[in-house]
Amino acid sequence: MPVNPTAATVSTTGPVKIVGTGLLGASIGLALTSVGLDVHLSDLSPTAQALARDLGAGRPFTADEPEPALVVVATPPDVTAAAVVAQLRQHPGAVVTDVASVKALVAAQVQAEAGGDAKRYVGSHPMAGRERSGAAAADADLFAGRPWVIVPGEESTPEAVRVVRALAVDLGAAPVTLGAQEHDDAVALVSHVPQLASSLVAARLHGAPESALGLSGQGLRDVTRIAASDAQLWSTILVGNAGPVGRALRALRSDVDDLISALDRAATHGPLTEGAVGPLARVIAAGNAGAARIPGKHGGAPNRYGEVAVLVPDAPGELGRLFSEVGEAGVNIEDLQLEHSAGQSVGLAVLSVVPAAAEPLEAELDRRGWRVVRR
Numbered sequence: 623m624p625v626n627p628t629a630a631t632v633s634t635t636g637p638v639k640i641v642g643t644g645l646l647g648a649s650i651g652l653a654l655t656s657v658g659l660d661v662h663l664s665d666l667s668p669t670a671q672a673l674a675r676d677l678g679a680g681r682p683f684t685a686d687e688p689e690p691a692l693v694v695v696a697t698p699p700d701v702t703a704a705a706v707v708a709q710l711r712q713h714p715g716a717v718v719t720d721v722a723s724v725k726a727l728v729a730a731q732v733q734a735e736a737g738g739d740a741k742r743y744v745g746s747h748p749m750a751g752r753e754r755s756g757a758a759a760a761d762a763d764l765f766a767g768r769p770w771v772i773v774p775g776e777e778s779t780p781e782a783v784r785v786v787r788a789l790a791v792d793l794g795a796a797p798v799t800l801g802a803q804e805h806d807d808a809v810a811l812v813s814h815v816p817q818l819a820s821s822l823v824a825a826r827l828h829g830a831p832e833s834a835l836g837l838s839g840q841g842l843r844d845v846t847r848i849a850a851s852d853a854q855l856w857s858t859i860l861v862g863n864a865g866p867v868g869r870a871l872r873a874l875r876s877d878v879d880d881l882i883s884a885l886d887r888a889a890t891h892g893p894l895t896e897g898a899v900g901p902l903a904r905v906i907a908a909g910n911a912g913a914a915r916i917p918g919k920h921g922g923a924p925n926r927y928g929e930v931a932v933l934v935p936d937a938p939g940e941l942g943r944l945f946s947e948v949g950e951a952g953v954n955i956e957d958l959q960l961e962h963s964a965g966q967s968v969g970l971a972v973l974s975v976v977p978a979a980a981e982p983l984e985a986e987l988d989r990r991g992w993r994v995v996r997r
């Protein structure tokens with residue numbers, strides 16, 4: 623589904639230079655080249671740059687290129703401020719933004735080192751990504767419908783802010799303006815602690831017996847999806863937001879301590895002992911209330927795609943047959959997830975389709991004898 627705007631509707635003017643051509647840089651490059659903008663790529667790793675080029679995210683930056691109007695720095699957070707300052711110096715006519723997941727540290731370093739050039743810098747952070755790094759995982763539609771935080775510096779000009787907001791809008795995102803500290807506190811809660819929670823739960827599975835792992839279901843898969851994230855990138859993000867993440871983790875630890883006390887009471891004195899059930903139920907109920915506040919879940923903003931889950935027999939050709947029948951029903955598969963438990967004779971294919979196609983497709987697959995799972 624084309625979710626990016628056409629060349630006629632974009633207000634970003636090129637050339638756009640992208641420094642750091644991994645997941646984020648290449649995704650931005652793909653989206654911008656798809657609407658006809660001139661995109662120049664630059665990466666410390668020649669191979670990362672060549673891969674982004676080969677995927678169609680732009681062409682390598684060379685010294686004879688026309689000056690960029692906009693530079694997007696998409697490097698890991700620990701080198702982002704230095705890269706921003708270098709780009710401000712190298713391109714005196716360009717607006718420079720970055721997409722790092724931490725903002726206060728980057729803003730402070732840019733302000734300290736860029737001097738008068740800081741007026742052309744505006745920080746930003748698209749709240750979109752994946753648990754995979756590198757250009758190979760890039761997607762032009764990555765930002766569609768996602769918030770994109772704009773963090774103007776103390777000295778940013780209104781024009782520089784306008785240019786960065788326009789980039790977010792042109793990539794299909796919804797710009798949200800926040801201060802650097804406000805941003806860092808928010809992402810500690812909605813992104814950085816969830817990453818750690820996922821990693822902590824998944825880490826407990828290391829060394830678990832196969833017989834236990836064989837019982838894994840969707841709940842465990844949901845909680846551990848982002849445990850596959852890149853360890854080096856995430857360590858850099860977490861130390862870059864150490865204060866807010868540490869505070870949020872302490873609050874979590876206090877809740878965990880309450881749970882352990884209640885469980886210890888139940889383990890020692892029996893499940894019905896006074897003070898055992900209450901704290902456990904309170905945590906689950908508080909979790910219900912918290913989860914209900916996440917936009918996009920439980921009647922919030924609509925998801926980008928509808929999902930149709932179908933049980934597929936574990937036999938040669940069955941998945942192919944499902945794809946052909948979805949095609950015959952006139953529905954395009956936008957994305958696919960396969961869930962398969964060891965030793966089971968069926969797998970679950972979760973097809974992402976445009977929302978309006980989900981229900982009719984379920985009905986059609988039912989009619990054709992497929993076992994549709996309504997979740």
Ligand SMILES: NC(=O)C1=CN([C@@H]2O[C@H](COP(=O)(O)OP(=O)(O)OC[C@H]3O[C@@H](n4cnc5c(N)ncnc54)[C@H](O)[C@@H]3O)[C@@H](O)[C@H]2O)C=CC1
Nearest residue numbers: 642644645646665666667670697699722723751752755756
């Ligand atoms: N991965 C995600 O889901 C998200 C990441 N971000 C932020 O985007 C930035 C990039 O992350 P990813 O694209 O995931 O990482 P990535 O690892 O896929 O790509 C980073 C690229 O930067 C290059 N690089 C490193 N140092 C450089 C330097 N000094 N100059 C030029 N290139 C350099 C690397 O060679 C690599 O190709 C990070 O700051 C991250 O916090 C923001 C939103 C989501």
Ligand SMILES: O=C(O)C(=O)Cc1ccc(O)cc1
Nearest residue numbers: 723748749750751752753813
């Ligand atoms: O995969 C997910 O669910 C994410 O939330 C991706 C993500 C990772 C890092 C960020 O700084 C922003 C977004």
